[in-house]
Amino acid sequence: MLTVKSLSRPGLEPTSFELGTGECIALRGPSGAGKTLLLRALADLDPSDGEVLLDGTPRGRIPAPQWRRRVGYVPAEPGWWSERLGDHFQDWDSQAGPARRLKISPGVAERRVSQLSTGERQRLALLRALEHRPEVLLLDEPTGPLDEEATAAVEALLREKQSNGLALLWVTHDKRQAERVAHRRFWIDRGRLREALLDEAQAR
Amino acid sequence: MNYIQLDTWDLGLSALLLLGVAALSLVLQLKIEGKLLLAGLRCALQLALVGLVLTKLFELVSPLWTGLAALAMVLFAGREIMARQERGFRPLWAYGIGTSAMLMAAATVTVFALTTAVRPEPWYDPRYALPLLGMIMGNTMTGIALGLQRLTEGARQQRAGIEALLCLGATRRKALLPVTRQALTTALMPIINSLAATGLVSLPGMMTGQILAGVDPIDAVKYQLMIMFLIAGGTTLGAVTAVFVGLHRLTDARDRLRLDRLAGE
Numbered sequence: 035m036l037t038v039k040s041l042s043r044p045g046l047e048p049t050s051f052e053l054g055t056g057e058c059i060a061l062r063g064p065s066g067a068g069k070t071l072l073l074r075a076l077a078d079l080d081p082s083d084g085e086v087l088l089d090g091t092p093r094g095r096i097p098a099p100q101w102r103r104r105v106g107y108v109p110a111e112p113g114w115w116s117e118r119l120g121d122h123f124q125d126w127d128s129q130a131g132p133a134r135r136l137k138i139s140p141g142v143a144e145r146r147v148s149q150l151s152t153g154e155r156q157r158l159a160l161l162r163a164l165e166h167r168p169e170v171l172l173l174d175e176p177t178g179p180l181d182e183e184a185t186a187a188v189e190a191l192l193r194e195k196q197s198n199g200l201a202l203l204w205v206t207h208d209k210r211q212a213e214r215v216a217h218r219r220f221w222i223d224r225g226r227l228r229e230a231l232l233d234e235a236q237a238r
Numbered sequence: 239m240n241y242i243q244l245d246t247w248d249l250g251l252s253a254l255l256l257l258g259v260a261a262l263s264l265v266l267q268l269k270i271e272g273k274l275l276l277a278g279l280r281c282a283l284q285l286a287l288v289g290l291v292l293t294k295l296f297e298l299v300s301p302l303w304t305g306l307a308a309l310a311m312v313l314f315a316g317r318e319i320m321a322r323q324e325r326g327f328r329p330l331w332a333y334g335i336g337t338s339a340m341l342m343a344a345a346t347v348t349v350f351a352l353t354t355a356v357r358p359e360p361w362y363d364p365r366y367a368l369p370l371l372g373m374i375m376g377n378t379m380t381g382i383a384l385g386l387q388r389l390t391e392g393a394r395q396q397r398a399g400i401e402a403l404l405c406l407g408a409t410r411r412k413a414l415l416p417v418t419r420q421a422l423t424t425a426l427m428p429i430i431n432s433l434a435a436t437g438l439v440s441l442p443g444m445m446t447g448q449i450l451a452g453v454d455p456i457d458a459v460k461y462q463l464m465i466m467f468l469i470a471g472g473t474t475l476g477a478v479t480a481v482f483v484g485l486h487r488l489t490d491a492r493d494r495l496r497l498d499r500l501a502g503e
Contacts, residue, residue, distance in 0.1 A: 098493040103407035113398025
């Protein structure tokens with residue numbers, strides 16, 4: 035599905051990997067190692083060198099807005115362009131079900147975005163990205179600010195989307211979460227990406 | 239026309255006022271006397287020089303020299319726009335965007351006025367062309383400087399929201415529309431305010447000048463109205479051009495927000 039060939043940018047050494055349909059790759063690494071740089075380069079938010087293909091089509095042949103709808107990205111601190119939550123969704127009413135599943139209190143739509151908690155905003159940003167039905171989703175610590183119950187809810191929802199074909203590149207600091215959710219685990223340090231060592235993989 | 243001509247003594251008397259407040263500053267230890275006197279001196283020298291240059295230009299009525307004087311004004315104004323950018327576009331870009339937008343707007347509006355409404359003979363008569371250009375450009379310059387500054391500042395402050403829109407598939411134009419609107423509102427605020435307050439709060443300098451020179455107030459008002467409309471048109475044209483060119487410079491063909499192209503990044 036997503037093919038990455040020698041993708042590089044300042045702070046990221048040439049990186050190649052393949053992410054299959056319905057697959058989840060967990061990405062871990064120390065702060066400042068280049069996790070966010072990699073995700074932003076994949077979402078085409080910053081200039082980068084190398085080749086990225088989606089279902090065999092080179093990125094340059096797909097208009098950037100369309101690329102970002104197909105390859106969604108939810109940053110660790112999602113941005114909001116309006117104080118009204120409904121403005122951020124194509125159809126907020128249809129989000130009631132998924133919002134309930136993510137343990138988001140039903141009253142959020144009446145509050146201003148700046149009054150929502152970090153955890154609420156994080157889950158709402160995930161719903162906002164999913165609403166566009168991406169084929170690949172790049173997640174930067176989607177459960178960072180969440181408690182155990184909400185984390186489990188997010189993982190369950192994403193697992194369901196995965197079974198429908200959604201591919202995930204999931205940045206997490208939590209080793210056990212990486213073991214729970216991912217088929218493969220990557221490690222990045224000082225801009226160099228490598229697949230986690232075999233013995234570490236077997237230990238799971 | 240009969241008007242009261244000022245001689246050196248009359249000017250000296252009004253300059254005494256400046257000396258008076260400088261003395262006041264000395265007594266009260268406000269330490270503004272130096273700046274005040276220097277600015278007063280600069281003002282006197284610059285205006286005297288302009289007076290000499292204009293006298294010469296008015297005698298010549300040459301398209302070449304009038305054009306050169308206009309060009310010098312545009313280049314000075316471009317420098318002013320560049321100097322007013324704080325952490326905005328890099329100096330050369332600010333100068334390029336500002337000067338070209340201003341040249342386009344001020345030239346269009348001035349030539350339009352000279353060939354339709356005012357119609358002096360010849361149309362480039364510096365007695366009409368240069369004051370018109372000066373008044374239009376002074377305001378257009380402020381509008382462009384404000385618009386560019388607000389655009390870059392807004393893009394920085396609202397980066398997360400803009401990139402969130404881009405991530406959901408918005409084009410660069412759509413993602414930056416709120417910032418574009420803010421930039422143009424800021425750019426046009428002074429001219430909109432002065433259109434609304436003119437006559438009630440302030441009597442415009444040009445109109446006052448004409449009335450002092452003995453022109454019938456109604457005629458002076460007509461001239462002032464035309465100037466105000468020209469200024470509004472020029473400022474809008476210049477600010478819209480500069481903000482849209484700036485918008486392109488702030489983004490790229492892959493619809494990315496390129497804050498790395500700003501100074502201090």
